Amino acid sequence: MANYIAIDVGGTGIKYALMDETARIIDQSEVATPKESLDDFLDIIEGIYHQYQGHHPEALVMAAPGKIDSQNGYFHTGGALMYLNAVDLKSLLKHRIPIPFFVENDAKAAAMAELWKGSMKNVSSGLVVTLGTGIGGAVIIEGKLWKGHTYAAGEFSGIPVHWNTRASVFGESWADLNCTNSMLTRYAFATNQDPDAINGRTFFEAVNQGDPTALAELEWFCETLATGLHALQLALDVEKIAIGGGISRQPVLIETLDRIVSNQYDRFPAWMPASKPLIEACQFSNDANLIGALYNALEQTGQLDNQ
CATH class of the missing domain: 3.30.420.40 (ATPase, nucleotide binding domain)
Structure with a gap:
């Protein structure tokens, strides 16, 4: 071998x-x-x-x-x-x-790992959205990773959330709202804590213990995330969206996001032009980029059929 x-x-x-x-x-x-x-x-x-x-x-x-x-x-x-x-x-x-x-x-490699052996296996169309210091990801069309005209497809961080761009080049970006650090910082300020003392583990401990401030922040975070995903779904109409990044391993995040996305589609079923995608967590975490890097090589050399 x-x-x-x-x-x-x-x-x-x-x-x-x-x-x-x-x-x-x-x-x-x-x-x-x-x-x-x-x-x-x-x-x-x-x-x-x-x-x-x-x-x-x-x-x-x-x-x-x-x-x-x-x-x-x-x-x-x-x-x-x-x-x-x-x-x-x-x-x-x-x-x-x-x-x-x-x-x-690296974000595309992580998506390749999911496409090969994870949550995107046998999926014809999908999005991998990775939440971390920014919002990375990848677009899968007809079972293949779509890289874009200049290899920049899936760079979701810079998507503007306000169309008035006079104040800055991009306006307020999606990453400003939905990167992990933004969520943790908002929670720290709301609870009068040092932002440096809050991390994903402590935040989700508070969520799972029923802290109302943490629950409210998670709800808001997932509402804004769902709105961004809805915009992508209107453009691409994919079968599945897989959420990656360290916080995606928290079941309560995926459950909350899926509930909010479902509510969006249930409220306006008559005129909603795209169907609700499946929402789930990525299967791989720490080793995703290594696995995806290997997939890239095997794909380029025509060896995937042997795996």
Whole structure:
């Protein structure tokens, strides 16, 4: 069975694993992400290759932030890693590692994991919406990931929620309302707590204990999230929407969101032009990007049919 080196580049850490062709993880570790140096980044990637080269890997596969041309391994942007802006990473690594290299945007890779082995398996049309420091995601059309004309499909964070853009370039964005940090900060201010002392765990503990302020914030958060999802559904009319990100593992979030989405469709059934999509949590969390990075490589090389 073929082995692969899978790498998930994050803003603070680089997770990496030796995987077989079915996405079974054989070995896994993590190293800190360089903050400023492209050379340091390349040295780390080369070091990971040497760590596993004795296992005769078929390819090195990667998920990373930014706007990425996955066909050519080119970073138009690198997200928070500015040293990856306008970088032909595939060409640079060609001189350091003697095996094929494949890279995909991290949010799209997470969606690929769901498409391959998770909540989007056998789904013809769907959306993966990832809630975190922003709102990432992916669009699935006819069972395939739709990347867009310039590889930017699924960049939901910047969607304006007010159309008056005179005050700023985008107006108020969807991420301003529905990123995880916004929810936690609003709750902290409403309860006179230090925002730095509130995280997802403490917030959902309060929700599950019946804290009325936490319950009210969750309700508002899901109402605004449902409105954004409804706009996407009107444009795309998909079968299913899967919610990702750390907070998606909280059943009360998915239950509340699904109830509110259902209410939207039940209130106006006569003129609602799109049908209600299924709402559920993504199946994968911590390893989604590694699995999706492997899927991207297998898809590009025509090997998915063998899995």
